Amino acid sequence: MPSSSISGLSSGLETATIINQLMQLEAASQTKLKTQLSSAKTALSSLQTLNSQVAGLATKAKALADGTDWNALKATSSHTGLTVALGKGGVAGSWQVQVDAVATHHRLNFADSAAMNDVVVTGGTTLSLTRGGQTTTIETGDGTLRGVVDALNASGTGLRASTLKLDDGTFALLVSSADTGQANQFTLTQGDGSALLGSAAVTTAQDAAITIEGRTIHSASNTFTDVLPGLTMTVSAAVAGSSVEVSSTNDATSTKASVKALVDALNNVIGQTQSLTTYSSSSTGAGLLAGDPTVRGVGSSLQEAVYPTDLTSLAKFGIQTDRYGKVTFDEEVFAKELAADPAAVAAAITGPGGFASRVQKVAETASDSVKGTLTASVNGRNSSITRLTDSIEAWDQRLELRRTSLERQYTALETALGKMQSQSNWLASQLSSLSSSSSS
Numbered sequence: 001m002p003s004s005s006i007s008g009l010s011s012g013l014e015t016a017t018i019i020n021q022l023m024q025l026e027a028a029s030q031t032k033l034k035t036q037l038s039s040a041k042t043a044l045s046s047l048q049t050l051n052s053q054v055a056g057l058a059t060k061a062k063a064l065a066d067g068t069d070w071n072a073l074k075a076t077s078s079h080t081g082l083t084v085a086l087g088k089g090g091v092a093g094s095w096q097v098q099v100d101a102v103a104t105h106h107r108l109n110f111a112d113s114a115a116m117n118d119v120v121v122t123g124g125t126t127l128s129l130t131r132g133g134q135t136t137t138i139e140t141g142d143g144t145l146r147g148v149v150d151a152l153n154a155s156g157t158g159l160r161a162s163t164l165k166l167d168d169g170t171f172a173l174l175v176s177s178a179d180t181g182q183a184n185q186f187t188l189t190q191g192d193g194s195a196l197l198g199s200a201a202v203t204t205a206q207d208a209a210i211t212i213e214g215r216t217i218h219s220a221s222n223t224f225t226d227v228l229p230g231l232t233m234t235v236s237a238a239v240a241g242s243s244v245e246v247s248s249t250n251d252a253t254s255t256k257a258s259v260k261a262l263v264d265a266l267n268n269v270i271g272q273t274q275s276l277t278t279y280s281s282s283s284t285g286a287g288l289l290a291g292d293p294t295v296r297g298v299g300s301s302l303q304e305a306v307y308p309t310d311l312t313s314l315a316k317f318g319i320q321t322d323r324y325g326k327v328t329f330d331e332e333v334f335a336k337e338l339a340a341d342p343a344a345v346a347a348a349i350t351g352p353g354g355f356a357s358r359v360q361k362v363a364e365t366a367s368d369s370v371k372g373t374l375t376a377s378v379n380g381r382n383s384s385i386t387r388l389t390d391s392i393e394a395w396d397q398r399l400e401l402r403r404t405s406l407e408r409q410y411t412a413l414e415t416a417l418g419k420m421q422s423q424s425n426w427l428a429s430q431l432s433s434l435s436s437s438s439s440s
Contacts, residue, residue: 015410019403026402030395037388044381046288047295050272051367051374054298057265058363064262064356070346074251075231081239084246090230094247098211099239103180103222106205108188111198113170116146116163120173126191129157132183137191145171148196158184173197181220182207208235250342252335259349263319263329266302266359270325273299294377298366303327305358308348314355317348 064070067088075086082099114120121127121143129136138155141147145163152161158178163171173196177184184205190196207218210233217227224233231248276289277296289295303325306314314320318333338345349355366374 015414019406019410022406023399023403027395027399030392030399033388033392033395037385037392040381040385040388043288044378044385046276047292047374047378047381050269050276050295051372051378053265053269053272054363054374055367057262057269057302058360058367060262060265061356061360061363064258065350065354065360067350070255070258070350073230073248074254076247076249077233078245079239079242081236081242082244082246083234085232085234086248087226087230087232089226090248092248092250093228094245095212095228097233097244097246099235099242099244100209100211100216101206102235102237102240103208103220104203104206105180106177106185107203108173108175108200109203110173110175110196110200113166113168113172114145114197115170117144119143120145120148120197121190123194124191127151127196128189128191128193129155129159129186130189131157131186145173148173159186159188177205179220180208180222181205183220210235250339252338255338256331256334259319259334260329260331262356262359263327267327269363270299270302270327273302274325292377294373298362298374301362301366302359305362306355308355308358309353314348317345319355 062068073086073090073092075084075090077084082097112120119142121140125140125143125147127138127140127148129138136155136157138151138157140151149161149163152159152175159175160178161173161175164174165171175188177186182205188196188200207220208222208224209216209218210224210227211217212227217224222235224235227233228246228248231246233246273295277292277299278290303321306319306321306327308314316333317337318330319327321327334345347354351357364372366372369375
């Protein structure tokens, strides 16, 4: 801050410069604190980044451990009208699927048309809906065609009502079930049981039906789940009446990609823990988190997660560590073993106790948002940064008071010297006057 002292008016000294130099000496401790704060923030940023990477590793490992990313099989269909998706529990095989029928909505197309404001409900204002042996009364308000449409759509009965404008300007009423399947068949009449808008052309709702090995299976929707192990099949009208071949075959490609992605993420985190905590003889010097036991512990635990708890090895499946601690993955060995014994590979990689599960456990223990060891380290460093910041702010106040004190001292010095100089000048003038008087 600028000096407010009287700089050298009497003494000729550069008091402002002297004060600034003294203040630099006074501020040495605060300067050290600022350097510590800068280093602490840099280290914290690195630790937070590592924590995020470990959390990402935990997510990736979980997806493989629970089977989400484990696609040892690939499902195919010989017809685009039947799509197939593979879930858990699938087995290799091939099946002929005869699509007998697709699920449809129940539809009513009423014969008589009317203007939207015409009253079409006579003898009252209600409609009677019968479905599944149960009858529901629907109030239409004013009984107009518009009122009927609005009432049906707002009734919560699973009906959808609309109108079709005809050439003569009147409207035909169309009503359908919201869902497909035989259970959604219904009748709709006036409240007294008489026909609404004349007779209605009916499109009867039906279930979807497929036949496999002479057995017919039905579904209220066009989706069949787990009829075949681990498979979900969806049919459309385009395939009705056709025979489709559905296959589930071994697929090493996607499985290898999932395992490789986990190994790559694991190596990335292990490499980060090493670079942050080790000392290099090069110009880079020590890592930003050198000496941090938590970070070193996470790296070591992740390396140990490669080995099963029974002290065997995953080398048989193409996974092992090299002498530098890097995890290697031999895709050819993995694919060969997967083709020979997919169950053994799945047990070694996925599920409780598998490679992915062990990595997940270590990563979650470190990165858990509440109890994680890395999270605790982040919180601790945040607390240290807060204390350093408070100390620096306290030094600001202390230094401000010290500067004020120095400025007062030097101002007092200049003032005193100024008075002494004035007195000296006065005495000199008096002596000069006496000398002049004596000579005359």
